[in-house]
Amino acid sequence: MKKLFLSLILSVTPLVALAAGAEIELDHIDTDISDKASLQRGAQTYMNYCMACHSLEYARYNRVAADLDIPEEIFEENLIFTGAAIGSLMGNSMSYDDGAAWFGAAPPDLTLVARVRGEDWLYTYLRGFYQDDSRPLGVNNSVFANVGMPHVLMELQGLCAEAPHAVSERRFDPLTGNLITDGGCENYAVEGSLTKAEYDETIYDLVNFLDYMGEPYAGDRERIGWMVFAFLAVFLVIGQLLYRELWKDIH
Numbered sequence: 692m693k694k695l696f697l698s699l700i701l702s703v704t705p706l707v708a709l710a711a712g713a714e715i716e717l718d719h720i721d722t723d724i725s726d727k728a729s730l731q732r733g734a735q736t737y738m739n740y741c742m743a744c745h746s747l748e749y750a751r752y753n754r755v756a757a758d759l760d761i762p763e764e765i766f767e768e769n770l771i772f773t774g775a776a777i778g779s780l781m782g783n784s785m786s787y788d789d790g791a792a793w794f795g796a797a798p799p800d801l802t803l804v805a806r807v808r809g810e811d812w813l814y815t816y817l818r819g820f821y822q823d824d825s826r827p828l829g830v831n832n833s834v835f836a837n838v839g840m841p842h843v844l845m846e847l848q849g850l851c852a853e854a855p856h857a858v859s860e861r862r863f864d865p866l867t868g869n870l871i872t873d874g875g876c877e878n879y880a881v882e883g884s885l886t887k888a889e890y891d892e893t894i895y896d897l898v899n900f901l902d903y904m905g906e907p908y909a910g911d912r913e914r915i916g917w918m919v920f921a922f923l924a925v926f927l928v929i930g931q932l933l934y935r936e937l938w939k940d941i942h
C-alpha cells in the first residue's frame with residue numbers, strides 16, 4: 692500500500708512542476724496559416740533576421756515557396772542568402788559547437804518550435820526582450836530567463852528598459868479612469884524604427900510563419916477533411932437508396 696502511495700505521488704510530481712512552469716502569463720494570439728500575405732511577411736522577417744543562427748532543417752525552400760505562393764525565382768533572389776539551391780533543405784552554416792561557444796547555448800533549429808513551445812509563448816518571447824546589464828549581451832527575456840539569444844530585432848522594436856508587462860495587465864488611472872498602459876513595453880532605453888503596434892504585427896506574422904513551418908500540411912489536412920465529409924454525405928444517400936432497393940422484396 693505504501694509503495695502504491697509513493698508511486699502515485701511520484702507520478703504526479705512532474706505535473707506539479709509543469710504547472711509551476713506554466714505560471715508566467717503569455718499574451719495570446721490566434722494564428723491563421725491560410726493568410727498567405729502574413730506568412731510571406733513572416734518568411735521575409737525570418738530569412739532576414741533569424742536564418743543566420745536558426746536553421747529550418749526539416750523544410751525545403753521550394754516547398755515553402757509553393758505553399759506561400761511565392762514564385763521560385765523571386766524566392767531565390769530575395770529570400771535565400773546562403774546561395775543554396777531552391778530544392779535544398781533550409782540549413783545554415785553555423786555549426787553547433789560555434790553556436791554554443793559564441794552564445795553559451797547553440798541556437799536550436801526552429802522548424803518545429805511552434806509545436807514545442809506554442810504560438811503564445813513565441814509571441815510573448817519575441818516581444819519580451821529587455822535591458823539587463825548584468826547579462827553578457829545586455830539583455831534578458833521575460834519568459835526565457837537568462838536567455839543566450841541577443842535581441843536581434845532591436846532596430847525594429849527598440850530596447851525595453853524593464854521587463855514588458857503582459858497585455859492582460861491593463862492598468863487604469865483610479866481618478867480619471869484613463870488607460871495608463873495596455874501592457875507590453877512601457878519605457879524604452881533605445882527607440883526602434885517601428886511603433887509598438889507595428890512591431891506586434893511583425894511578430895504576429897513571424898509567429899504565424901513558424902506555426903505554418905511546424906505543420907505545413909495543416910491547410911491540406913483541413914481541406915481533405917471537408918472533402919471526406921462531403922463524400923460521406925453523398926455516400927450516405929447512395930447507401931440508403933441501395934439499402935432500400937436490396938431489401939424491398941424481402942419483408
Ligand code: HEC
Pocket residue numbers: 736737740741742743744745794796797798799801804807808813816817837838839840841843844897
Ligand atoms: C545571433 C544569433 C541568433 C539570431 C540571429 C536569432 N537567434 Fe534565436 N536564439 C539564439 C540562441 C543562442 C538561442 C538559445 C538561447 C538559450 O538557450 O539560452 C536562441 C533561442 C531562440 C528560441 C528559443 C528556442 C527554444 O525553444 O529554446 C527561439 C524561439 C528563437 N531563438 C527565435 C528566434 C527568432 C524568431 C529569430 C529571428 C527574429 C532569432 N531567434 C534570431 C540565437 C539567435
